[in-house]
Amino acid sequence: MARLTQRQIQNYQQDGFIIVREMFSSEETASLYQIAVSDQEISKHSYDLNDSTGKKTKLALWFTPGDDTYGLLTRTEKIVNAVNQLLEGESEVCHFHSKLMQKEPHVGGAWEWHQDYGYWYKNGFLYPDQMISVMLALTEATIENGCLQVIPGSHKLGRVEHAFSGEQNGADMRFVNESLKTSELVYVTLKPGDVLFFHSNLLHRSNSNDSDYARWSLISAYNRSANIPFNEKSTSCITPLKVVADTAPWHDAPTGKSASADFLIKDQDVTLKNF
Known part of the structure; x- marks a missing residue:
């Protein structure tokens, strides 16, 4: 199977992110999207996360990748091999967690400037270079519907201090503003099936969805097994993945999450502040 090129790896090291276009076909992505919108367990375990204006982004988050279609996809050779090349x-390679982001038309909220490691640092992970986020676009991501915005090279700043804005953990804007003086702001527009790989310290945000079209994405976080956190209850992040063939998610009838999946519950003692 195809691997990332040396140029892609160098771009990731320099910019903190790369986009792999059409990593999944339009048919595969459409199938996953249809599973997601009708998945009763996803619906039952989705919660609203408020931005600073009170607008809401809905998400469902789980830890252990199962044998459902989402879990198989996160364990495919092409994803895991790419992650292994970049970390x-x-x-x-281990799976920390996945979340289905559901930014609905006109009501979907913004995300403040932040680094994923701004959250994960509080879980006790020591090495941000051994962590990565992988975002698969299930619908088109445009400027109008609140696509991700990134600052290339900002992962080299190291961890920036974060404080709460609404229910989100936002980066110190002094660092963001200084970074924008020397780096361009990039809007990460994606087609369904495109995949964005980005470093845990990359500064990123998104606007609210003011369009007539939903923006849904599956975002999975990965970690090296040696990067053992001291403040994390789930062991998924240090459990080596059982890699499956790229055809595995589509080999049998598509399936959604099971009732036994280890979803994050918003009001449980492990709060969203750690994620």
Whole structure:
């Protein structure tokens, strides 16, 4: 199977992100989207996360990748091999968590400037270079419906201090504003099936969805097994993945999440502040 090129790896190291276009076909992505919109367990375990203006983004988050279509997709060879090429370290690739982001038309909220490691640092992970986020666009991501915005190279700043804005953990805007003086702001527009790989310290945000079209995406976080956190209850993040063939998610009838999946519950003692 195809692997990332040396140029793609160099671009990731330089910019903190790369986009792989058409990593999944339009048919595969449409199938996953149809599963997601009709998935009763996803609906039952989705919660609203408010931005600073009170607008809401809906998401469902789980830890262990199962044998459902989402879980198989996050364990495919092409995803895991790409992650393995991009992460520092030599230990095995593990799945920290996945979340289905549901930014609905006109009501979907913004995300403040932040680094994913701004959250994960509080879970006790020591090495941000051994963590990565992978976002698969299930619908088109445009400027109008609130696509991701990134600051290339901002992952080299290291961890920036974060404080709460609404129910979100936002980066210190002094660092953001200084970064924007020397780096361009990039709008990450995606077609369904495109995949964005981005470093855990990359500064990113998104606007609210003011369009007539939903923006849905599946975002999975990965970690090296040697990067053992001291403040994290789930062991998924240090459990080596059982990799499956790229055809595995589509081999049998598509399936959604099971009732036994280990979803994050918004009001449980492990709060969203850690994610």
